[in-house]
Amino acid sequence: GFSYHGDIKIFDLLLQWHDEGKYHFDFALIELNYLDWTYANEINARNTDASYLYGELQKRNIPAFVMEPLLGGRLANVPHPVAVKLKRKDPERSVASWAFRYAGTNEGVLTVLSGMTYMDHLKDNLLSYCPLDPLDEEEMEYLHKDIAEEIVGFETIPCNDCKYCMPCPYGLDIPAIFVHYNKVKTENRLPISPRDENYAKYRRQFLIGYDRSVPKLRQAKYCIGCGRCISHCPQRINIPEEMEKMDRFVEQLKQSDAQ
Structure with missing residues (x-):
């Protein structure tokens, strides 16, 4: 077989x-x-x-x-x-x-x-x-x-938290990043538009939860795109691409507070 x-x-x-x-x-x-x-x-x-x-x-x-x-x-x-x-x-x-x-x-x-x-x-x-x-x-x-x-x-990232992608050579906690995003997404608490009534509350919850779930030095912004993790993922997620999206999303949330 x-x-x-x-x-x-x-x-x-x-x-x-x-x-x-x-x-x-x-x-x-x-x-x-x-x-x-x-x-x-x-x-x-x-x-x-x-x-x-x-x-x-x-x-x-x-x-x-x-x-x-x-x-x-x-x-x-x-x-x-x-x-x-x-x-x-x-x-x-x-x-x-x-x-x-x-x-x-x-x-x-x-x-x-x-x-x-x-x-x-x-x-x-x-x-x-x-x-x-x-x-x-x-x-x-x-x-x-x-x-x-x-x-x-729900359009979540199809990560099963299997941890086959770990350890990341640059220290990222890849599954924890995806788990946090997916949890917020499935609970309909993702901060999307500043025009939304609950945007400020959801934005604060997402950023605080992100820092609590993933130590700062293990967050998406430290991904260098080496791609070593891709071949280990059973779900074939383009992990560097998702890390870039996540970092961009987090930075947008941080910038919205500064505006």
């Missing part, structure tokens, strides 16, 4: 070799979850939708091993309005269990890989899979349409 992480041309080439009989693949490891099913490419043009990867394997009856069912924890820590919806839909289930059941429901999935930090994570996984309670069509549609669409609508 093979594990796919890279250029879609490589994925297609491997399946072409399978079709030609050059290799016979008994399985393939792909990233599959309800957000990446339709929106992986929209979130990041360098990624490929899981629906395509899974569909190509299904055409050839190649079983799938699934990685990133929670998108590095992102689907266990969804924005608060989304979490409220999921809990309202089924109060007895955890937010994470929806993603695990989604991954396991797809036909031809042999294994779902999950990284667990705490005993509670293990217990929740066991409840999700022993035995698996597959999602029905209505629930699958609910995740695809209602939940995934709402998550994408």
Whole structure:
């Protein structure tokens, strides 16, 4: 088998070799979850939708091993309005269990890989899979349409706080920078326009929170754009570009106070 992480041309080439009989693949490891099913490419043009990867394997009856069912924890820590919806839909289930059941429901999935930090994570996984309670069509549609669409609508930086980009050779705390921005964004507290009624309050909260979350010497302005982090990011984020945007945004907020 093979594990796919890279250029879609490589994925297609491997399946072409399978079709030609050059290799016979008994399985393939792909990233599959309800957000990446339709929106992986929209979130990041360098990624490929899981629906395509899974569909190509299904055409050839190649079983799938699934990685990133929670998108590095992102689907266990969804924005608060989304979490409220999921809990309202089924109060007895955890937010994470929806993603695990989604991954396991797809036909031809042999294994779902999950990284667990705490005993509670293990217990929740066991409840999700022993035995698996597959999602029905209505629930699958609910995740695809209602939940995934709402998550994408927040337009956050697709960082999962996996820390694969760390350590930064110049000392930046890359995940902490993204986590702070995304948290403010999903809580609808991002200071956008000085004309907004709450701009002054949100601006102050953002800057104070930024300094508390990220030590000054580890903030975005110290990025030199070396690009060493890019190849380590599973989500293929152009980190130097995002650091430049973040620094520009922070400086604009600081300048608005001086005006």
